[in-house]
Amino acid sequence: MSIRNPKQALYEQFAIVAKALGHPLRLEMIEHLAQGARSVEALAAKLGQPIANISQHLQALRRAGIVSAERDGKFVHYSLADESVLSAFASVRAVAERRLAEVDRIVRGYFDARDDMRPVGREELQALMGDGLVTLIDVRPADEFALGHVPGAINVPLGQIKAWSRGAASDREVIAYCRGPWCVMSFEAVAALRSKGLAARRLEDGMPEWKAAGLPVEMAG
Amino acid sequence: MSIRNPKQALYEQFAIVAKALGHPLRLEMIEHLAQGARSVEALAAKLGQPIANISQHLQALRRAGIVSAERDGKFVHYSLADESVLSAFASVRAVAERRLAEVDRIVRGYFDARDDMRPVGREELQALMGDGLVTLIDVRPADEFALGHVPGAINVPLGQIKAWSRGAASDREVIAYCRGPWCVMSFEAVAALRSKGLAARRLEDGMPEWKAAGLPVEMAG
DNA sequence: TCGTCATTCAATTATTCTATTGAATGACGA
DNA sequence: TCGTCATTCAATAGAATAATTGAATGACGA
Numbered sequence: 001m002s003i004r005n006p007k008q009a010l011y012e013q014f015a016i017v018a019k020a021l022g023h024p025l026r027l028e029m030i031e032h033l034a035q036g037a038r039s040v041e042a043l044a045a046k047l048g049q050p051i052a053n054i055s056q057h058l059q060a061l062r063r064a065g066i067v068s069a070e071r072d073g074k075f076v077h078y079s080l081a082d083e084s085v086l087s088a089f090a091s092v093r094a095v096a097e098r099r100l101a102e103v104d105r106i107v108r109g110y111f112d113a114r115d116d117m118r119p120v121g122r123e124e125l126q127a128l129m130g131d132g133l134v135t136l137i138d139v140r141p142a143d144e145f146a147l148g149h150v151p152g153a154i155n156v157p158l159g160q161i162k163a164w165s166r167g168a169a170s171d172r173e174v175i176a177y178c179r180g181p182w183c184v185m186s187f188e189a190v191a192a193l194r195s196k197g198l199a200a201r202r203l204e205d206g207m208p209e210w211k212a213a214g215l216p217v218e219m220a221g
Numbered sequence: 222m223s224i225r226n227p228k229q230a231l232y233e234q235f236a237i238v239a240k241a242l243g244h245p246l247r248l249e250m251i252e253h254l255a256q257g258a259r260s261v262e263a264l265a266a267k268l269g270q271p272i273a274n275i276s277q278h279l280q281a282l283r284r285a286g287i288v289s290a291e292r293d294g295k296f297v298h299y300s301l302a303d304e305s306v307l308s309a310f311a312s313v314r315a316v317a318e319r320r321l322a323e324v325d326r327i328v329r330g331y332f333d334a335r336d337d338m339r340p341v342g343r344e345e346l347q348a349l350m351g352d353g354l355v356t357l358i359d360v361r362p363a364d365e366f367a368l369g370h371v372p373g374a375i376n377v378p379l380g381q382i383k384a385w386s387r388g389a390a391s392d393r394e395v396i397a398y399c400r401g402p403w404c405v406m407s408f409e410a411v412a413a414l415r416s417k418g419l420a421a422r423r424l425e426d427g428m429p430e431w432k433a434a435g436l437p438v439e440m441a442g
Numbered sequence: 443t444c445g446t447c448a449t450t451c452a453a454t455t456a457t458t459c460t461a462t463t464g465a466a467t468g469a470c471g472a
Numbered sequence: 473t474c475g476t477c478a479t480t481c482a483a484t485a486g487a488a489t490a491a492t493t494g495a496a497t498g499a500c501g502a
Contacts, residue, residue, distance in 0.1 A: 007249075007403075007405045008245060008249075010403050011245035011246075011248045011249050012245045013317050014245070014248050014313055014314055014317045015242070015243050015244055015245045015247075015248055016243075016317070017313050017316045017317045018239055018240075018242035018243040018248070018313045019239075019240070019243030019244075019459095020243075021236070021239035021242075021243070021313075022236050022237075022239040022240030022241075022242070022243045023236055023239075023240075023459090023460090024229060024232035024233045024235075024236045025232075025460095026236075027232045027235050027236055027239070028228075028229075028232050039478075039479090040478070040479060040480090041478065041479085049461095050461080050462070050463090051478080051479075051480095052461085052462075052463080052464095052479085052480080052481090053460085053461060053462080055478095055479060055480060055481090056460085056461090056480085056481095057460095059480085060459095064316075065316060065317070065319070066316065071468095071469090073469065073470065073478090074468085074469055074470060074476095074477060074478050074479080075469095075478065075479085076478075076479065076480090081316075081319075082319060084312065084315045084316045084319050085316055087312050087315070088309070088312035088313050088315065088316050089235075090312075091305065091308050091309035091311075091312040091313075092235055092238050092239045092242075092309050092312075093235055094305045094308070094309065095238045095285075095286060095287065095302075095305045095306055095309050096234050096235045096237070096238045096286070098286070098302075098303060098305050182228075182231050183228075184228045184231075240489095244489090244490085246490095260448080260449090261448070261449060261450090262448065262449085270491095271491080271492075271493090272448080272449075272450095273449085273450080273451090273491085273492075273493080273494095274490085274491060274492080276448095276449060276450060276451090277450085277451095277490085277491090278490095280450080281489095292499090294448090294499065294500065295446095295447060295448050295449080295498085295499055295500060296448065296449085297448075297449065297450095
């Protein structure tokens with residue numbers, strides 16, 4: 001690093017972090033890693049990308065101090081370096097949500113929000129769960145569910161949602177959640193359930209936000 | 222925009238915001254704009270950059286929804302789009318601070334923190350000010366001071382710090398603040414005052430954080 | 443209407459980032 | 473020790489971004 005004034009040097013360090021967040025694939029990787037540690041291969045499979053590509057992006061994230069790596073035999077498991085990463089992600093998302101009409105358009109256009117897609121807040125969910133009025137489903141894949149989920153939730157991966165809905169009681173509202181506020185799986189789950197005539201809503205946030213709020217997490221038995 | 226799945230499209234929107242934050246010059250511009258609206262020319266002068274360059278960076282920031290522009294006669298005044306931008310900046314900084322040893326090294330190396338550079342918190346400052354025990358100085362340039370400052374602060378731009386220190390009472394501690402937690406001017410002010418034998422510390426944050434916390438702001442009369 | 447001035451646009455070059463490929467590393471089990 | 477397998481490295485071509493320069497726009501005042 002060449003000699004220059006420390007102010008510039010600091011801004012450069014901050015820019016490294018922001019730049020590392022500035023790629024769609026890396027953001028998607030971060031959202032997956034927020035669910036728990038992942039090997040390079042597992043992440044590549046989830047994102048449908050070549051392994052070498054994922055490896056390089058992971059190293060870009062590591063250089064920025066966003067993820068950390070831990071070797072376990074043949075595998076290297078990556079995970080988020082700390083919670084400040086999630087809050088940085090959330091802040092960036094907040095700017096995008098507030099300022100980019102495009103974001104709104106994408107969500108509305110895709111889900112055709114004809115009736116209320118208004119999500120359920122965490123407090124409201126806890127009240128509803130306490131009263132036993134609703135069924136809470138976690139629509140993430142089984143492996144992510146096993147690593148931690150909202151107590152009382154049952155795991156219904158997206159592919160099984162239609163089959164599951166056939167056996168569901170039609171007089172109970174269903175609340176779906178997944179990886180985070182913009183994770184599309186819960187949107188799709190709600191849409192599928194509604195098309196079957198069930199009352200369904202989304203939880204506002206996903207698993208990482210739930211955990212970050214200090215709320216209890218249940219592990220697979 | 223080509224047709225692709227909405228998940229990717231969302232990540233792309235988020236990435237646009239992060240990418241816009243991913244340049245040292247733009248981060249510096251954001252910190253200046255956090256002090257108040259600025260014309261292109263004023264900003265270019267502050268940063269010592271060609272006007273066309275600043276103009277282009279401003280437009281990159283505007284495309285990302287980070288700043289907004291308002292025409293006023295011949296001038297175009299840019300300002301931050303909303304407070305969520307500052308919190309995104311702060312989050313990115315937090316990740317950098319926590320994870321990048323480099324940041325720590327820069328700060329320590331430059332300021333040679335032999336004795337406690339520990340900053341004063343906002344609450345502590347208010348208590349000290351209430352007791353009338355300290356002198357609070359705002360080391361930003363006069364124009365920024367005029368647009369808003371901490372009540373009770375006096376304006377001592379960095380260039381005048383030595384002259385000012387000659388007339389200062391030697392038995393009162395001096396607290397200096399400027400644009401933000403990493404703004405180097407307050408570090409330099411403290412170093413200069415200490416070299417003159419005065420007790421001096423920095424305020425932890427700067428003006429934008431003070432305002433964002435909802436604390437009172439005084440304007441020039 | 444015309445000149446002035448702040449800002450933006452357009453075009454160029456240099457630099458950096460991205461995706462892809464195939465080879466290299468390093469740990470495990472036989 | 474050797475083969476296997478997860479991961480990383482290295483090299484390449486293609487794409488995007490950055491800084492610079494000079495010309496174009498658009499508002500103001502004469």
